[in-house]
Amino acid sequence: MRIHIIGTGLLGASLGLALSAQKYQVSLEDTSPTAQQLAADLGAGTVLAEDSNVEDPQIVVVATPPDVAAQTIATALATYPHATVTDVASVKTRLLESVRERVDGSELDRYIGCHPMAGREKSGAIAARSDLFTARPWVICSDADTPRNRLGEVEAMAEATGASVIHLDPRIHDAAVAKVSHVPQVISSLVASQLRHAPLEEVALAGQGLRDVTRIAASDPRLWTQILAGNSEEVRSVLQDLRTELDEVITALELGPGSTGALAKAIALGNEGHDRIPGKHGQAPTTYAVVTILIPDTPGTLATLFKDIGDLNINVEDFRMDHAPGQKLGIVDVSVVPATQQELEIGLLSKGWQIPESVIEKEGIA
Amino acid sequence: MRIHIIGTGLLGASLGLALSAQKYQVSLEDTSPTAQQLAADLGAGTVLAEDSNVEDPQIVVVATPPDVAAQTIATALATYPHATVTDVASVKTRLLESVRERVDGSELDRYIGCHPMAGREKSGAIAARSDLFTARPWVICSDADTPRNRLGEVEAMAEATGASVIHLDPRIHDAAVAKVSHVPQVISSLVASQLRHAPLEEVALAGQGLRDVTRIAASDPRLWTQILAGNSEEVRSVLQDLRTELDEVITALELGPGSTGALAKAIALGNEGHDRIPGKHGQAPTTYAVVTILIPDTPGTLATLFKDIGDLNINVEDFRMDHAPGQKLGIVDVSVVPATQQELEIGLLSKGWQIPESVIEKEGIA
Known part of the structure; x- marks a missing residue:
């Protein structure tokens, strides 16, 4: 070919x-x-x-x-x-x-x-x-x-x-990329733009939340001008909806105590939209059940853990480990389809793995 | 002490x-x-x-x-x-x-x-x-x-x-966190909120850019309502500046051809702000080497992978799996101390694992 x-x-x-x-x-x-x-x-x-x-x-x-x-x-x-x-x-x-x-x-x-x-x-x-x-x-x-x-x-x-x-269909594609690509690009750029005149002692406080939100703000203006101009109607429509919600937040901040409900609503609606971002293999966005396991920090432990999970014939949809040198325990998050969560927990507990109480899956970069 | x-x-x-x-x-x-x-x-x-x-x-x-x-x-x-x-x-x-x-x-x-x-x-x-x-x-x-x-x-x-x-000074601190933490949180939530009613075929196109911009949109509404209300004046001030720039983008999109300068300006100002964010860790970071492995999506594969890594007597410092829409293939990132990277790659290749070329930087999305 x-x-x-x-x-x-x-x-x-x-x-x-x-x-x-x-x-x-x-x-x-x-x-x-x-x-x-x-x-x-x-x-x-x-x-x-x-x-x-x-x-x-x-x-x-x-x-x-x-x-x-x-x-x-x-x-x-x-x-x-x-x-x-x-x-x-x-x-x-x-x-x-x-x-x-x-x-x-x-x-x-x-x-x-x-x-x-x-x-x-x-x-x-x-x-x-x-x-x-x-x-x-x-x-x-x-x-x-x-x-x-x-x-x-x-x-x-x-x-x-x-x-x-x-x-x-081309129109469905363009509506989709407006939401999942073009509007995130515009907004990332606007957030980064607010740092232009921030004193160095202020930007020195930048953390992972800011870095993630603004990573794509480093994108090429020439390319993005062409992309945004080429999809202007779809992008504008989503940006206008976003601006309406932004105005509600600004108004709530102006009104002060007593209007915190609008702030909570904005964050909660964000939770709702975030939950729609699909999981594995483009299937319907599934909220996987996350089973957290504490493991000793030694080579080979992960192999044993995943062998035990495999022996239960449960498929791991996602997994993540957080662990730092010097810490006594590693923390492994294993995502599975919710129907298998209990079976996994019982199976792992019976094999002697340590599973603490359910983790509250909310982010808190403050 | x-x-x-x-x-x-x-x-x-x-x-x-x-x-x-x-x-x-x-x-x-x-x-x-x-x-x-x-x-x-x-x-x-x-x-x-x-x-x-x-x-x-x-x-x-x-x-x-x-x-x-x-x-x-x-x-x-x-x-x-x-x-x-x-x-x-x-x-x-x-x-x-x-x-x-x-x-x-x-x-x-x-x-x-x-x-x-x-x-x-x-x-x-x-x-x-x-x-x-x-x-x-x-x-x-x-x-x-x-x-x-x-x-x-x-x-x-x-x-x-x-x-x-x-x-x-407390006031300088509060102005700084409005820009580097509180406004990014609000905006991340607003971008995610636009996905609430997006059809599944649209959100299926979500890529790393969207995931980064909306990661903190999963944050806890109760905590963030308290934080935003506690710093309402500073947050409002930055959000108003951002809204002014957002309005310029929306107007440029409405006007269409001939007003692309405003679009280019928005992205370029984002570049400028992005450039002010200091390097990831202010000081000597512990950077792990990341080895990326493509794995088939079947129960037991992870156990085999981690058994093979354990057999090499290399400790896994962190690991992460990413997903592909509609594809029966997982991408696993394994973090190890840099000195063991080559040994791990050679060891896994010799056992038949598929390792694409080294991944040095995070992928973006266009």
């Missing part, structure tokens, strides 16, 4: 690395000869002689910045008249409209919009990695007119990177 | 663990006998017989919820007439006023307000760890009337936990 990738930034170069490792034949193209060569040197694919086209690639992947994606897709459809053309842009509805304005209907059937939900804080081929897409959602926006065989080719390519394919 | 800790939740119990390890004599007290006993069982200190007071502690640390801190401090000043009394509450100005209303001036000299800037995602003694304060700021709000020897005792205690002592 021959794949031609146009745009060798983080996503294009990572895709090239991932597919080259899977025996795809990958060729690379970028408006920057330096970026193109860097991606090739890293092993993302081969670079063609100047002005020559690739010989009949099965798939052309457009991985350019969003603001030139539509034109690049249209050009690729014309240049490679047999190829399936796909892309990796973060907003799908407006891009599809732009492509539609540029090519005629029959050509459009060869275009299948995609959005692999992967990224890093660094950009460019230098930040590329072959496992960027591993275990990440790869959204495919096809419709009834999309030929089955072309759809199958794109699915196979996505799966070859280790990604999980999800089929979505 | 004898320390008496009132309130054996996360902070009180962690302090007890840290100080007991440093040969302080620690006694514990909590309104909940269960919480008190759990903290003692974990090694945080000793529990006294009912209704007996501690014999002349040098320092009494009040680590209760904020809404009872002032009264508990006043009571402690009366109960232990020679002790220095300190606390760990997140808001200082209003607490100091409340204490002042309850005790007379000479007694007030024995009170030194503190705020160790440490916390976790969980609450209660069960979540306590001896290194909770390590390399974290420990704010001391003393004034010119504070006796030198008492100040020295509190500084020595804070330093014994591994924390970095910072002296701040």
Whole structure:
């Protein structure tokens, strides 16, 4: 299978690395000869002689910045008249409209919009990695007119990177990314912005809560301006809802004692939304039961613990250990489906494991 | 040095663990006998017989919820007439006023307000760890009337936990935590709140960016209502500035093409604020090497993995599993001391485990 990738930034170069490792034949193209060569040197694919086209690639992947994606897709459809053309842009509805304005209907059937939900804080081929897409959602926006065989080719390519394919209508995709990606980006930036003029003695108090909330505030303004402008209606709608709730908090803080109910409500609604973020494998958000086990800090103890859990034939959905050097005990949190919690607790207690009383699963970074 | 800790939740119990390890004599007290006993069982200190007071502690640390801190401090000043009394509450100005209303001036000299800037995602003694304060700021709000020897005792205690002592005026402290802690909490909750009614197919696209921004949205509404109400003026002021910038973004999204400058500005100002956040730990951190392993999602696999790690005689310092939507593959991050990383990787590869290329930085999302 021959794949031609146009745009060798983080996503294009990572895709090239991932597919080259899977025996795809990958060729690379970028408006920057330096970026193109860097991606090739890293092993993302081969670079063609100047002005020559690739010989009949099965798939052309457009991985350019969003603001030139539509034109690049249209050009690729014309240049490679047999190829399936796909892309990796973060907003799908407006891009599809732009492509539609540029090519005629029959050509459009060869275009299948995609959005692999992967990224890093660094950009460019230098930040590329072959496992960027591993275990990440790869959204495919096809419709009834999309030929089955072309759809199958794109699915196979996505799966070859280790990604999980999800089929979505472009509008549903755009509404979703507004909530789960674009609005969090805007808000993270706004929180970080409040630190611009904070004295150093104040920012010195920064803790993990702030670091988490503002991590993505380090993102590239050029890229994000294009993404936000491309999904402006969906993003604006969510931001307006958020502003309404923000105003309620501000009003409650102005009114002082007696209006703390509105503060509690804001935090509680946040709890509710947080609980909807899905757990394992994209299943319905399950609130797993967490069983906490105290373990001695010695090599091999974890193996024994997980062997005992395996012997009970209970699947571990998630687990986490917190432990510090010098501390007498490690604390292991094992998440299981609630129906198996009691069986797990009884089984582990009978094998001599120490399970303290239920942990209150509320965060408290104060 | 004898320390008496009132309130054996996360902070009180962690302090007890840290100080007991440093040969302080620690006694514990909590309104909940269960919480008190759990903290003692974990090694945080000793529990006294009912209704007996501690014999002349040098320092009494009040680590209760904020809404009872002032009264508990006043009571402690009366109960232990020679002790220095300190606390760990997140808001200082209003607490100091409340204490002042309850005790007379000479007694007030024995009170030194503190705020160790440490916390976790969980609450209660069960979540306590001896290194909770390590390399974290420990704010001391003393004034010119504070006796030198008492100040020295509190500084020595804070330093014994591994924390970095910072002296701040209570008002500057409260302005700082509004920006670095309280506003991030409110905003994280508001972002999560927007997911309350999102269809499951939408929240299925949640990635690391959303998870980071909303991690603290799982916080306890009762605790946070007390904190926000206690620092309402500072929090309101920052939220109003943030709302002004939010309005500019919303307006730019409404106006559409031609007003993308305002979008770029919002993200760029976020970059600027983000750059002001100091490095993760102010001082020499213990950084573990993280080895990432891909594992099939079947019962017993974790047991085999940890047995294999145990057979290499390498101790696991921390571990974490992440999930992929719709994919039967788990990603396990195992933290070990750096000197053992290579041995672990080679050992696991030789046993057939799949280790993708080294993961150095956290992934972002676009």
